[in-house]
Amino acid sequence: MRANDEVGALLEEYADLLAITGAEDFKVRVYEKAARSVGGYAADIARLDDAGLRGIPNVGRSIAAKIEEYLATGAIHRLEELRTEVPAGVRRLTLVPTLGPKKAMVLYQERGIDSVEALAAAIDEGRLHGLHGFGSRTEENLRHGIEILHKAGQRVPLGAAMEVADAVVAEIAAAGGCERCAFAGSLRRMKDTVGDVDVLATSDRAPALMAAFTRLPLVDQVIATGDTKTSVRTAAGLQVDLRVVPPEDWGAALQYFTGSRAHNIRTREIAVHRGLKLSEYGLFDVESGAKIASLTEEDVYARLGLPWIPPTLREDTGEIEAALAGTLPDLVTEADLRGDLHTHTDLTDGLAGLEEMAAAAAARGHDYYAVTDHAPALAMQRMTDEKMLAQRARVRELDGAYGGMRLLHGTELNIDPDGGVDWPPDFLAGFDLCVASVHSHFEQPREEMTRRLVRACENPYVKILGHPSGRVIGQRPPVEADWDEVFAACARTGTALEIDSFPDRLDLSAEHVRRARNHGVRFAIDSDAHAVPHLPYLRYGVGTAQRGWLTADEVINTWPLDRLTGFLKADS
CATH class of the missing domain: 3.20.20.140 (Metal-dependent hydrolases)
Structure with a gap:
C-alpha cells in the first residue's frame, strides 16, 4: 500500500473519531478533505518535505506535522489517544448505512451499544424505543443497513484487492526462479468484491518463491506455508494464497482457479461426456490416464471442444452455450x-x-x-x-x-x-x-x-x-x-x-x-x-x-x- 493510502486512511479515521467525540463540524471536514487529498495525490508523500506536504490541497501546518510524525514513527500520537476514548466497535457502527458518527456516539453513551452486533440485538429487543432521534423509521433503516453491511462481510472492493494482487504478482515475478505469475479467482473475473486473492506461479524453485512471498512488506500474518501453497494475511485482513505449479500445468491450473464453481462444474461435465477428467493438474484421458492438455488455457478449452472463454464471463451465465454455438461476444477492452x-x-x-x-x-x-x-x-x-x-x-x-x-x-x-x-x-x-x-x-x-x-x-x-x-x-x-x-x-x-x-x-x-x-x-x-x-x-x-x-x-x-x-x- 502506498504511503498516500495509509495516511489517507489514518486521516479519515481521525476525522471519524473527531466526529464521534463531538468535535466541531468544520474541524471534522478539514480532516475529511485532507484524507481525500492525500489519498488522491499523484506524488509519493513519503518523498515530500514539510513544504511539499503543505503544498497538497487541504493540508495545512497541523496536518502536515501529523503526516511527518507518522512517516517518522509509524504512529500519530493524538490519533492513538482518540482510539483509547472510542471503542473500535463504535467506529465500526458508522459503517452502517444511515448511521452517522454523532448517532453512533449517542447509542454508545445512552445504551452502551459498542458494536454492530450489539446494535442488531438492541433493535430486536426494543431497547432503542424512547431514544431521541431513533423512531420506528430509523430502526427500519438501521436494520436494513446492518443487512447490507453483513452481506459485504469480509469481502473487499475490487480496487483494494487488485492493488494487493498487482503488488504480489510484481514481487513474485521478480523473484529468482519464477517463470510465470498471475492472479486468478474472482479477481481475474473482475467481481465487484473479492473474498481473497489467488496468485499462481510456475517455478522449479517453489520453496524460494514461498520464502520470498512470506517476506513481502504487505504480509501481516503467515497463515500456513508449504511447498506448493502458502497463505498469508495483510494488515487490512485480506487473505492472499500463492500456489506454485509445474510449468507444464500452467494452463490447467489457471483455468481451474479462475472459473466460478458453477463454470468449473460445467467444464468438468463436458470433460466427462468426452471420456476425460479435468482438474487443476490437466485434462486426462480416463481410460489410459494420459495427460492430453495442460500447458495453456487455450489447449484445455480446445480439447473440450470450446473456444477460449474470457475470464470475466466464466460464471455459468450462458457463456458455455454461447461458446458451443460460436456466439461468444468480442468483448470491449x-x-x-x-x-x-x-x-x-x-x-x-x-x-x-x-x-x-x-x-x-x-x-x-x-x-x-x-x-x-x-x-x-x-x-x-x-x-x-x-x-x-x-x-x-x-x-x-x-x-x-x-x-x-x-x-x-x-x-x-x-x-x-x-x-x-x-x-x-x-x-x-x-x-x-x-x-x-x-x-x-x-x-x-x-x-x-x-x-x-x-x-x-x-x-x-x-x-x-x-x-x-x-x-x-x-x-x-x-x-x-x-x-x-x-x-x-x-x-x-x-x-x-x-x-x-x-x-x-x-x-x-x-x-x-x-x-x-x-x-x-x-x-x-x-x-x-x-x-x-x-x-x-x-x-x-x-x-x-x-x-x-x-x-x-x-x-x-x-x-x-x-x-x-x-x-x-x-x-x-
Whole structure:
C-alpha cells in the first residue's frame, strides 16, 4: 500500500473519531478533505518535505506535522489517544448505512451499544424505543443497513484487492526462479468484491518463491506455508494464497482457479461426456490416464471442444452455450477506449486542476477527454454560472494543447426528485455533453424513482445517465426503480448509460448492464476521476462491462471523435 493510502486512511479515521467525540463540524471536514487529498495525490508523500506536504490541497501546518510524525514513527500520537476514548466497535457502527458518527456516539453513551452486533440485538429487543432521534423509521433503516453491511462481510472492493494482487504478482515475478505469475479467482473475473486473492506461479524453485512471498512488506500474518501453497494475511485482513505449479500445468491450473464453481462444474461435465477428467493438474484421458492438455488455457478449452472463454464471463451465465454455438461476444477492452467522459477538477470536489487532469489524461493516450464538474444544485460545491463559463473558456483555450487531445466541456447535472436538472435549456446548450446523476433522495418509492430517471433521460441535453443506480458497494443499495422501463427510455431517447468505474460504485452493475443491453442501449465507461490516480480506474469499468457481455461498438467512448460528437449533438 502506498504511503498516500495509509495516511489517507489514518486521516479519515481521525476525522471519524473527531466526529464521534463531538468535535466541531468544520474541524471534522478539514480532516475529511485532507484524507481525500492525500489519498488522491499523484506524488509519493513519503518523498515530500514539510513544504511539499503543505503544498497538497487541504493540508495545512497541523496536518502536515501529523503526516511527518507518522512517516517518522509509524504512529500519530493524538490519533492513538482518540482510539483509547472510542471503542473500535463504535467506529465500526458508522459503517452502517444511515448511521452517522454523532448517532453512533449517542447509542454508545445512552445504551452502551459498542458494536454492530450489539446494535442488531438492541433493535430486536426494543431497547432503542424512547431514544431521541431513533423512531420506528430509523430502526427500519438501521436494520436494513446492518443487512447490507453483513452481506459485504469480509469481502473487499475490487480496487483494494487488485492493488494487493498487482503488488504480489510484481514481487513474485521478480523473484529468482519464477517463470510465470498471475492472479486468478474472482479477481481475474473482475467481481465487484473479492473474498481473497489467488496468485499462481510456475517455478522449479517453489520453496524460494514461498520464502520470498512470506517476506513481502504487505504480509501481516503467515497463515500456513508449504511447498506448493502458502497463505498469508495483510494488515487490512485480506487473505492472499500463492500456489506454485509445474510449468507444464500452467494452463490447467489457471483455468481451474479462475472459473466460478458453477463454470468449473460445467467444464468438468463436458470433460466427462468426452471420456476425460479435468482438474487443476490437466485434462486426462480416463481410460489410459494420459495427460492430453495442460500447458495453456487455450489447449484445455480446445480439447473440450470450446473456444477460449474470457475470464470475466466464466460464471455459468450462458457463456458455455454461447461458446458451443460460436456466439461468444468480442468483448470491449481497455485498449478500445479512446477517452473519458466523466471527470472532475478542483473547481468542485476534485483534487487537481484542469491543466493537471488534462495532461494526465493525454499521457494515458486519450483522443478526447471531458471535464464534467458538478452543477449548482449540489450546493456544497458552490458552482455558479460565472465559474462554469470561465472554465469553459479555459477548456477552449487548452483544446488540442495536450498532444492534440480534444478537450470537451461538460457538467454533471443533479437529477432533482421530479426528474429536472440544474440549468435551463439555453445554458445547457453551451455544453459539449451533460451527464445527469442522482445525488439525493435515494429512498424515493419505486414508481417515483422510475419517473424521475425517465424524465431525466427525456431531457434532450442529457446524453449520459451517470452512476444510474446510485449504489455504493457495501454502503448504499441501488435505488428502487423499474429498470426495464428506464432502460427502454434510454434506448428510445438515445441516452447512454454509464458504467462508473470507481471501485466502490461499479455502477451500472454487470447484471444491469446485461439487462440494459437487451434493450439496445449504448454505454459509456467513465472513471468519475476526482484526482489523477483515479484515471486508471477505467480498468474496473471495463471489467464490469465485460461481465455484462459488452462489445466495443456498444460503448460510445470507443468511437472516433466525429462519431461521438455526432451522438452527443443528436436531438439537442
